[in-house]
Amino acid sequence: MGIEEGDTEQDMLYICDKVTGLRVFDDENEIPNLSVADICGSVLLVSQFTLCADARKGKRPSYIKAARPEQAIPLYEAALAKISETVPVQHGVFQANMQVRLVNDGPHTILLDSKKMF
Secondary structure, three states: OOOEOOOOHHHHHHHHHHHHHOOOEEOOOOOEEEOOOOOOOOEEEOOOHHHHOEOOOOOOOEOOOEOOHHHHHHHHHHHHHHHHOOOOEEEOOOOOOOOOOOOOOOOOOOOOOOOOOO
């Protein structure tokens, strides 16, 4: 989860609703019609300021849009609480250097942005 300067509780709630409600898992007809909540799945939520990178200029990404910890931590913790109301959540430690392994199950990699910037 990348939190940018200016992100609000409303942005966080929008993302949490999408994460728990987006229908990307196959139903019995192999049609992506089920959410993580529908399949009794779980979510791994990790804070990642590098998602806020702007690499359009030069050769070094800029992270200037990433929210400062005093803004980002409360939104990250609120997202953990909100998502855990619907599905089990595992999470990372804010600002920690972590080794996270990911195995995508299926063809879905979807970018979610509360401001629809892309």
